[in-house]
Amino acid sequence: MGTSWSAQVVDPPAGCLTAIEAVLARIIEQMSNWEPDSVISRFNRLTVGEWMPIPDEMRTVLAAGLEMARLSSGAFDPAIGRLVDQWGFGPGTQSVSETIPAPWTRIEIDGWRARRLADVTLDFSGIAKGFAVDAVATELRALGVVHFLVEIGGELRGDGIRPDFQPWWVDVEAPPDLIVPTLRVALCDLAIATSGDYRRFRLADESRLSHSIDPATGAPIAQGVASVTVLHEQTMMADAWATAITVMGPDKGMKLATRHDLAARLVLRTSAGAQEYMTPRLAAMLA
Known part of the structure; x- marks a missing residue:
């Protein structure tokens, strides 16, 4: 992968x-x-x-x-x-x-x-890592394991608790060039996935080309969305939702996330630094 x-x-x-x-x-x-x-x-x-x-x-x-x-x-x-x-x-x-x-x-x-039905090709880069986390978790449960934390490429799933009786605390990675509040979550039978423009990108004519492609334009998304984090019961769905919201952007993406009652955060690059968006579901979880 x-x-x-x-x-x-x-x-x-x-x-x-x-x-x-x-x-x-x-x-x-x-x-x-x-x-x-x-x-x-x-x-x-x-x-x-x-x-x-x-x-x-x-x-x-x-x-x-x-x-x-x-x-x-x-x-x-x-x-x-x-x-x-x-x-x-x-x-x-x-x-x-x-x-x-x-x-x-x-x-x-x-x-x-x-x-x-046409000359298109499949690419599961926005969903397969999340599925793999879920598959490993399923295998661990089949082996009788109750308490574990699995991570693949920044997508995580936590079940049970740590040996010190604490939950699996996870700090969400922030874009390295932006100052944003630390998002710390407890993964207890829960998964989290983050999509960011700072992980995979190319520089072309001094512009950063995101690896997130907008199917509507056939080109990398416009610069602006630095990261999207989604919590979900399934890592596969957290992974896919993070990708979709990244492509849709803060307005359409976060409105869709709110409509589906998702726990999601979006960090947008601005001229002043960064702007944070959070769905009501995530805000309630952190309250």
């Missing part, structure tokens, strides 16, 4: 590390665009219109991604792979001759098979 992972496990059973590594290897084998023989890479090379059976886990992520695309009016789009490559954030370097409106609508699922 191009990132690191960690797990703090209270009273880990024998074989715990091996079990976690097996889960991550399985997800990479299915959903990594950087592995040419992964399921997603093979799917993206299929002839348009050809059906392909997909594994249960990949089907879960694809279905969730398509539902998130519907909820966000396409701000989150799991079929944005061509644009990701075009702007230098994917494994490919190809140009896009024609931007296809709403790429996600060109993906069709029928049971446990899927196909492309």
Whole structure:
């Protein structure tokens, strides 16, 4: 996945590390665009219109991604792979001759098979890390583990409590060049994900190009949104919502988050430094 992972496990059973590594290897084998023989890479090379059976886990992520695309009016789009490559954030370097409106609508699922209806490609970079955290958590519970904190690339899930009977306290990473209040949360059967423009970006003509692509314009989002943090029962959904809100921006994004009763925070770059937005749900949790 191009990132690191960690797990703090209270009273880990024998074989715990091996079990976690097996889960991550399985997800990479299915959903990594950087592995040419992964399921997603093979799917993206299929002839348009050809059906392909997909594994249960990949089907879960694809279905969730398509539902998130519907909820966000396409701000989150799991079929944005061509644009990701075009702007230098994917494994490919190809140009896009024609931007296809709403790429996600060109993906069709029928049971446990899927196909492309146009020359679009899947990219799960805005949702797969969150799913992987959930999958590791599920595996730990199956091994009988009750208390743990799992992190992949800054997306976290905490269950139970620490050995000192404290909750899993997490300080949300702030954009390194901005001064914002520290957001500290207790992850007790809860997940958190943050999307930020300071993690992955490219400089072009002295401008910062965010890795977050707006499917509506086919280009990186306008500079301004520094970070979005979302708390959710599922890390996969926290990950996807953070991506969608980042693309939508402070007005549309936070209104949608409020409408869906999400606990979310957005940090916006301004001429004066930074402006913080917070949904009523998150404000109530911190009160």
